[in-house]
Amino acid sequence: MAVNVRYTRYLALALVGMTFFYLVSRTNLQLPNSASFARPVQSYNEFKANKNEYPGVNSTERVNATFVTLARNSDLWDMVKSIRTVEDRFNREYNYDWVFLNDKEFDDEFKKLTTALVSGKTHYGLIPKEHWSYPEWIDEDKAAEARAEMERKKIIYGGSESYRHMCRYESGFFFRHPLMMNYEYYWRVEPSIELFCDIRADPFRFMKENDKKYSFVISLYEYEATIPSLWSSVKKFMTNHPEHIAEDNAMEFISDNGGETYNKCHFWSNFEIGSLEWLRSKQYIDYFESLDQDGGFFYERWGDAPVHSIAAATMLRKDQIQFFHDIAYYHVPFTHCPNDEQTRLDLACSCKPKDNFDWRDYSCTNKWFKVNHLSKPDGWD
Numbered sequence: 001m002a003v004n005v006r007y008t009r010y011l012a013l014a015l016v017g018m019t020f021f022y023l024v025s026r027t028n029l030q031l032p033n034s035a036s037f038a039r040p041v042q043s044y045n046e047f048k049a050n051k052n053e054y055p056g057v058n059s060t061e062r063v064n065a066t067f068v069t070l071a072r073n074s075d076l077w078d079m080v081k082s083i084r085t086v087e088d089r090f091n092r093e094y095n096y097d098w099v100f101l102n103d104k105e106f107d108d109e110f111k112k113l114t115t116a117l118v119s120g121k122t123h124y125g126l127i128p129k130e131h132w133s134y135p136e137w138i139d140e141d142k143a144a145e146a147r148a149e150m151e152r153k154k155i156i157y158g159g160s161e162s163y164r165h166m167c168r169y170e171s172g173f174f175f176r177h178p179l180m181m182n183y184e185y186y187w188r189v190e191p192s193i194e195l196f197c198d199i200r201a202d203p204f205r206f207m208k209e210n211d212k213k214y215s216f217v218i219s220l221y222e223y224e225a226t227i228p229s230l231w232s233s234v235k236k237f238m239t240n241h242p243e244h245i246a247e248d249n250a251m252e253f254i255s256d257n258g259g260e261t262y263n264k265c266h267f268w269s270n271f272e273i274g275s276l277e278w279l280r281s282k283q284y285i286d287y288f289e290s291l292d293q294d295g296g297f298f299y300e301r302w303g304d305a306p307v308h309s310i311a312a313a314t315m316l317r318k319d320q321i322q323f324f325h326d327i328a329y330y331h332v333p334f335t336h337c338p339n340d341e342q343t344r345l346d347l348a349c350s351c352k353p354k355d356n357f358d359w360r361d362y363s364c365t366n367k368w369f370k371v372n373h374l375s376k377p378d379g380w381d
């Protein structure tokens, strides 16, 4: 008898349970998923609309854009870290594609793992030889001597040949690789970077809707020894092509004397979100080709960061360059972390505000704020 009662109880419980799940499924009652317990959920657009930071971002529609990474097979494990952070903080909600470029074929392990980690489509491209070798006007002996001399002087990457091909490729070619031709915007990601805050609005869409062409999160001074003749090459280009120089440009950011000399400020190009169409424009190609003729990618060690930055600061309007202060970012050895506590809480940031590089002596971001008559955001020391 006692046994029967117990069974009846179980039966009744089971019936109640089944009825509950039946009703839930019939009425489309949604049980909250685990993500909504993690933190208060706000849509990106709601968040940004409230904050009024990215005017014009009012749809989750995707833009014709891709992540792009130049890497070697040996960069795999450092790249895995970068992909994971980009996916967790942003791309899992958007599933943008990712293009990987290499001067050698990517191996199967690289492709297998990166494809597993990227939520969008992945594409793997081999760089054509003529984009990763010496143009015919370069004297290779002179280039080798320059490398040896810079190595002796202990200039960073001074003795490296591949680093020079890399800088030249990022300056003048990645945006015209066949795999990049169908996209309008790119977001450059290097190995071992970190994003410390959620990115709750689509920066690509922000760029497009606000006619932005180039963006940055960290800016700093370039080593003089890597670019002794860069500015004279730029001046020659500006004289030959006054039609490419923009009115209302950001010349003040890169020169303290109206263009006579370069103050070495540049946007740090290991992070970039930008317009591919701008880089493919006649304006930019004329600029790159003019610089390339002068040979400084090989006889000196011109970086793609000052090359891109000078192009942006002279050939774009100042308001076409965006400083993304709420994209918190790390690439060795510098961090960009919002000092404003509310921003860090709202965006679930994990960076230490003390690590923020923006207002340190070696940063150019204070100059950017001055040139643009911006006041530092609340809480920024």
Ligand code: GDP
Pocket (backbone or CB within 6 Å): 069, 070, 071, 072, 075, 101, 102, 103, 104, 162, 163, 166, 189, 190, 191, 270
């Ligand atoms: P740093 O950030 O200036 O110290 O330079 P990195 O070593 O990070 O190189 C910049 C980017 O170019 C990274 O995405 C690297 O993976 C990539 N890179 C550098 N050298 C080469 C190379 O020889 N071949 C390829 N395929 N990628 C390279």
Ligand code: MN
Pocket (backbone or CB within 6 Å): 190, 191, 270, 331
């Ligand atoms: Mn790097």
